[in-house]
Amino acid sequence: xxxxxxxxxxxxxxxxxxxxxxxxxxxxxxxxxxxxxxxxxxxxxxxxxxxxxxxxxxxxxxxxxxxxxxxxxxxxxxxxxxxxxxxxxxxxxxxxxxxxxxxxxxxxxxxxxxxxxxxxxxxxxxxxxxxxxxxxxxxxxxxxxxxxxxxxxxxxxxxxxxxxxxxxxxxxxxxxxxxxxxxxxxxxxxxxxxxxxxxxxxxxxxxxxxxxxxxxxxxxxxxxxxxxxxxxxxxxxxxxxxxxxxxxxxxxxxxxxxxxxxxxxxxxxxxxxxxxxxxxxxxxxxxxxxxxxxxxxxxxxxxxxxxxxxxxxxxxxxxxxxxxxxxxxxxxxxxxxxxxxxxxxxxxxxxxxxxxxxxxxxxxxxxxxxxxxxxx
Numbered sequence: 510x511x512x513x514x515x516x517x518x519x520x521x522x523x524x525x526x527x528x529x530x531x532x533x534x535x536x537x538x539x540x541x542x543x544x545x546x547x548x549x550x551x552x553x554x555x556x557x558x559x560x561x562x563x564x565x566x567x568x569x570x571x572x573x574x575x576x577x578x579x580x581x582x583x584x585x586x587x588x589x590x591x592x593x594x595x596x597x598x599x600x601x602x603x604x605x606x607x608x609x610x611x612x613x614x615x616x617x618x619x620x621x622x623x624x625x626x627x628x629x630x631x632x633x634x635x636x637x638x639x640x641x642x643x644x645x646x647x648x649x650x651x652x653x654x655x656x657x658x659x660x661x662x663x664x665x666x667x668x669x670x671x672x673x674x675x676x677x678x679x680x681x682x683x684x685x686x687x688x689x690x691x692x693x694x695x696x697x698x699x700x701x702x703x704x705x706x707x708x709x710x711x712x713x714x715x716x717x718x719x720x721x722x723x724x725x726x727x728x729x730x731x732x733x734x735x736x737x738x739x740x741x742x743x744x745x746x747x748x749x750x751x752x753x754x755x756x757x758x759x760x761x762x763x764x765x766x767x768x769x770x771x772x773x774x775x776x777x778x779x780x781x782x783x784x785x786x787x788x789x790x791x792x793x794x795x796x797x798x799x800x801x802x803x804x805x806x807x808x809x810x811x812x813x814x815x816x817x818x819x820x821x822x823x824x825x826x827x828x829x830x831x832x833x834x835x836x837x838x839x840x841x842x843x844x845x846x847x848x849x850x851x852x853x854x855x856x857x858x859x860x861x862x863x864x865x866x867x868x869x870x871x872x873x874x875x876x877x878x879x880x881x882x883x884x885x
Contacts, residue, residue, distance in 0.1 A: 526673065549619045607622070694709055
């Protein structure tokens with residue numbers, strides 16, 4: 510079993526446990542101890558994995574279980590209020606533990622609730638999707654959506670334990686698998702070229718077959734993604750700076766999600782965002798030839814619904830102004846020199862951005878010639 514401890518404050522730390530059976534790890538047992546617990550679980554996870562869910566709190570003083578529907582529709586004030594009402598009715602004491610079992614959206618809304626209840630109660634996360642295990646449940650960031658803006662309301666609240674158990678992955682739909690692979694591509698592309706070359710072809714082959722194969726490669730990929738993300742967050746665990754390599758693919762991803770009314774999954778939007786930033790790297794002659802190969806890999810993962818949710822540059826309008834205004838007049842784009850090496854580009858003229866944007870559109874046009882990536 511692989512484990513890593515990520516310190517966020519002098520007196521607090523989160524234990525990240527990665528591997529098949531992580532839900533049984535001693536760190537989980539220590540975190541729950543003899544404390545009373547409540548469980549909030551994705552209703553689909555409970556249907557598909559009732560025994561795995563029962564394992565998490567078996568023999569505990571469980572005060573109640575709340576089933577929730579996952580997806581972005583869970584990240585609302587109404588759902589947050591329902592979780593808080595459940596916690597209140599359960600009479601969870603200050604020393605009790607809130608356990609969230611589900612994908613990233615469940616982890617998000619329950620994380621907000623655990624921070625608010627009694628001015629914070631201990632939180633344990635058991636992320637059950639690939640995206641949640643490599644991204645959403647890693648780093649202590651939580652949020653809910655407003656009517657028009659993703660993650661507008663949120664905070665940083667670090668769990669006691671995050672148990673990334675790959676036993677939950679085999680029942681994931683293909684779109685969920687690919688969405689998680691997108692976040693793996695993101696973190697490896699800015700940190701570890703070897704991990705990118707090692708893990709992504711294996712995971713992609715399983716996704717193409719529509720199944721999660723032997724779990725060991727998935728465990729290895731999740732472990733590398735978690736440790737690299739935490740390494741990149743070490744100097745800025747509360748993301749106070751906007752100049753972060755982990756923003757790769759995210760400059761425009763949330764916009765795609767919001768514009769689609771969340772028809773597009775987060776990882777699907779990140780794929781489009783990475784393609785745009787790679788084209789920008791080409792236009793600025795930052796990118797080396799390996800970025801072309803990565804661009805081909807990303808293109809191969811974009812789904813039809815991702816293309817349906819594409820927003821032409823001409824339709825950005827006020828959205829581009831809003832993004833700049835929210836980021837102190839800088840888009841803070843992450844541009845790859847090569848896999849494993851990236852730089853921050855503060856901003857660029859609209860005509861350069863438009864050319865890069867249309868370059869992505871050319872890649873999806875049948876028979877369109879492939880754009881050349883300039884060697885640095």
